[in-house]
Every structure is written in structure tokens, then in C-alpha cells.
Amino acid sequence: MPLSKLKHPTTKRISPKSVYLDHAATTYVDPIVLKVMEPYFTISFGNPSSLYKLGREARSAMEKARDEVAKILGAEPEEITFTGSGTESDNLAIIGTAKAYELSGKHIVISSIEHSAVIEAADKLRKEGFEVTTVGVLKNGVIKLDEVKKALRPDTAIVSIMYANNEIGTIQPIREIADIIKEFRVKQNRSPLSGLPLFHSDACQAAGALPLNVNKLGVDLLTLNGGKIYGPKGVGCLYHRRSVRLDPYIVGGGQEKNIRSGTESVALIVGFAKALSLSAKNAMSENKRLKKLRDYFIKQLTSSIPKTTLNGHPAKRLPNNVNVSIFGIEGESMILALDSFGVYASTGSACAARSLLPSHVLLAIGLSPELAHGSLRFTLGRKTTKADIDRVMKILPDVVEELRKISPIRL
Numbered sequence: 001m002p003l004s005k006l007k008h009p010t011t012k013r014i015s016p017k018s019v020y021l022d023h024a025a026t027t028y029v030d031p032i033v034l035k036v037m038e039p040y041f042t043i044s045f046g047n048p049s050s051l052y053k054l055g056r057e058a059r060s061a062m063e064k065a066r067d068e069v070a071k072i073l074g075a076e077p078e079e080i081t082f083t084g085s086g087t088e089s090d091n092l093a094i095i096g097t098a099k100a101y102e103l104s105g106k107h108i109v110i111s112s113i114e115h116s117a118v119i120e121a122a123d124k125l126r127k128e129g130f131e132v133t134t135v136g137v138l139k140n141g142v143i144k145l146d147e148v149k150k151a152l153r154p155d156t157a158i159v160s161i162m163y164a165n166n167e168i169g170t171i172q173p174i175r176e177i178a179d180i181i182k183e184f185r186v187k188q189n190r191s192p193l194s195g196l197p198l199f200h201s202d203a204c205q206a207a208g209a210l211p212l213n214v215n216k217l218g219v220d221l222l223t224l225n226g227g228k229i230y231g232p233k234g235v236g237c238l239y240h241r242r243s244v245r246l247d248p249y250i251v252g253g254g255q256e257k258n259i260r261s262g263t264e265s266v267a268l269i270v271g272f273a274k275a276l277s278l279s280a281k282n283a284m285s286e287n288k289r290l291k292k293l294r295d296y297f298i299k300q301l302t303s304s305i306p307k308t309t310l311n312g313h314p315a316k317r318l319p320n321n322v323n324v325s326i327f328g329i330e331g332e333s334m335i336l337a338l339d340s341f342g343v344y345a346s347t348g349s350a351c352a353a354r355s356l357l358p359s360h361v362l363l364a365i366g367l368s369p370e371l372a373h374g375s376l377r378f379t380l381g382r383k384t385t386k387a388d389i390d391r392v393m394k395i396l397p398d399v400v401e402e403l404r405k406i407s408p409i410r411l
Contacts, residue, residue, distance in 0.1 A: 018342035023381035030230040040267035065273035074213035086225030089238040090117035099247035105155035112364040140313040141170030156197040163206035168312030169321025178218025194243035208279030231275025235268035290319040320380040
């Protein structure tokens with residue numbers, strides 16, 4: 001049965017207002033952020049590499065933004081490299097370090113639930129002769145620390161474990177992983193602070209919700225981007241400890257200290273820094289508000305819709321993440337049905353939303369392909385209210401009931 005023929009028994013009871021619950025995919029740009037960006041599109045639009053006034057103004061704004069980002073991360077400004085996205089930052093971290101330390105080791109360690117930007121970067125290196133070890137996770141999505149220990153080898157160049165998962169929201173024990181790596185370095189008679197293996201973490205989803213001080217986390221490299229924190233899309237950054245060497249793979253102009261060539265987008269960089277600053281400032285109060293809404297939503301979903309289970313750790317999860325599997329239905333059908341009511345959600349990572357394959361993250365935590373296909377990810381944001389969640393709960397149970405009637409999977 002086509003989705004257009006699904007019954008909409010709740011239509012008359014529900015206002016036409018849309019509900020956006022896909023903030024893990026991207027966020028709107030905060031008006032404050034947009035305001036600080038505007039002059040660098042129209043007034044101080046110079047190339048930051050130029051020597052004249054317009055160029056110097058652009059350069060000054062960019063370096064101020066770098067200082068601001070560095071301060072939030074507890075880093076030095078020269079340890080911040082601006083990029084065009086979180087994906088580019090992940091690629092630079094994995095490929096850039098692997099190539100730079102190739103003579104010291106051609107072994108990489110990642111987890112089974114990494115973002116595709118990390119997984120595919122590692123796959124690319126595998127084809128070039130590197131070895132890749134993938135460590136597993138528990139059913140709640142938490143990394144298996146014993147597997148991390150076992151995976152480390154004298155020729156391990158880099159370990160990459162994400163801070164918080166973009167699909168199921170599980171938060172990883174980054175400091176504990178860092179300590180395992182530090183202990184291994186000592187056993188190998190290497191510097192506990194700067195020796196191999198290096199430790200990278202993708203923190204794109206963690207920004208705005210979790211502490212980002214790189215020294216307390218114990219990481220050597222950290223990835224962030226603007227589109228998840230109410231900043232502009234098309235900008236990200238890579239923190240890399242001063243002692244870390246990176247082999248650039250975008251070359252040509254020598255920008256960003258020869259690490260990432262290409263004229264910097266000053267407006268986007270300024271917006272990214274402002275968005276990160278606002279997110280850090282409001283994190284405590286916003287986390288408290290979102291956790292209440294998240295837990296209320298989870299309770300409503302699991303109690304109102306039979307055969308619905310929560311994916312990810314019940315407590316060690318991002319404050320805005322709700323990922324559930326609803327047995328007997330394909331997630332894509334639910335997304336399209338919800339879309340017809342103006343409710344916007346996801347089946348998993350935005351970068352893989354058009355793929356018909358089940359989520360590698362859900363398979364990694366032990367879900368069957370059928371349950372993985374029936375997953376929904378709702379991610380709340382600054383404008384999300386209890387009324388929004390109640391509106392979804394007026395719609396979703398009816399959608400599930402109708403879809404289950406035509407599903408080939410029997411309950």
C-alpha cells in the first residue's frame with residue numbers, strides 16, 4: 001500500500017506546525033551566529049592571505065576565532081586547523097597522521113561504530129598496505145576496553161574512537177581509553193604524552209553537550225564541525241597536539257600552516273567559533289532541559305508502542321538522543337509517513353540516510369537486520385518542547401499501527 005493511502009486519524013486534532021527532531025543531522029544557524037558572520041560576506045570580505053587592509057581585517061577575525069576555539073578546548077591556537085567539514089577533519093586526522101608516521105607503524109585501530117568518515121578513511125589506508133583492527137562494543141554501545149588493550153601493537157600509529165555516537169548517542173569513556181594508550185606508550189618506552197600510538201576522537205556530536213578540554217580527555221587529535229552546534233555548515237576544525245605530525249592531502253596554497261591549503265572561509269570560521277562559544281556557555285542548562293524531554297519521550301515511546309526498544313546506553317547517552325527500534329516496520333516507511341505530518345526525524349546517520357543497508361552501528365550492538373531496519377532516531381534541539389513530543393506521540397502510534405498491518409513481518 002502506498003504511503004499516500006495510509007489513514008491519518010489524527011489529522012483534525014493536530015496543528016500544521018512542523019516538528020524538527022533531527023538535530024544530529026544538522027541544526028539551524030543561531031541568529032547571533034548569523035549576525036557575527038554577515039560582515040565577512042559583505043564588508044570585511046578580503047582574502048586573509050592578502051597584505052592590504054581588507055585582507056588584514058579578515059586575517060585578524062580568523063585568528064581571533066582560532067583563539068576562541070583553542071580556549072574552549074584548552075589548547076594553543078597553533079593546534080587548531082580549520083577545515084571544510086567534520087568529515088574532512090576526520091580524514092585529515094586518520095590519513096594525515098598515518099602517512100606522516102608510516103615508517104614508524106602501519107597499523108590503525110578504530111571501533112565498529114565509528115562515523116563513515118573514519119571507517120572509509122581507514123579502508124582507504126588498508127588498500128594502501130595499512131592494517132586496520134576494529135574493536136567491538138557492548139550491547140549498550142560502550143567500547144570494549146579489553147579489546148582496545150589487545151588491539152594495541154608496537155606498530156600502531158593511531159587509535160580513533162568517537163566521543164559520542166551520532167546514531168545511538170552512547171558516550172564513550174574517552175579518558176579511560178586515553179589512559180590505556182598512555183600506559184601502552186610507557187611500556188614501549190615512548191613518551192606518555194606525545195609518543196605513538198596517537199589518539200583521535202570524533203567529537204562532532206559531543207560538542208555543545210560534553211566537556212571538550214583536550215588535556216582532560218587525553219586526546220592528541222579532536223574533530224569538530226559547525227553544522228551540529230547551530231553554526232554554519234561547510235566548516236570544521238581539527239585539534240592536533242603541537243607534537244603531532246600531519247601529512248597534508250590538500251595542497252596548493254600553504255594556508256593553515258601548510259596543513260590544509262585553500263583560501264579560508266572567514267565568515268564560516270567566525271560563525272563556527274561563535275557557535276561553539278555559545279554552545280559551551282549554555283551546555284549545563286540546556287543539557288538539564290533536554291535530558292528531561294529525552295527521558296519523557298523514551299518513556300512515551302516504549303510504553304505506548306508495543307515491541308519498541310531503546311538503542312544505546314540508557315544513561316550514558318547524549319542528552320538529546322532518542323534511538324528506538326520498532327519491530328515489524330521499516331524505518332524508511334515511518335520517516336516518510338511522519339514527514340507527511342510535518343515531523344522530521346531520521347533512521348540513523350544523515351550521511352547514510354539514502355542507503356538501503358541496515359545501520360552498521362545497530363548491527364554492531366547486536367540487533368538483527370530486521371530490527372535495525374526498523375530504527376528511528378529522534379534528536380532534540382534548542383527549540384524542542386514537550387508539546388512537540390506530545391504531538392509526535394499523537395501521530396506515531398497510529399502510523400505504526402497502519403504500517404504493521406501491511407508489513408510482511410509478523411509480530
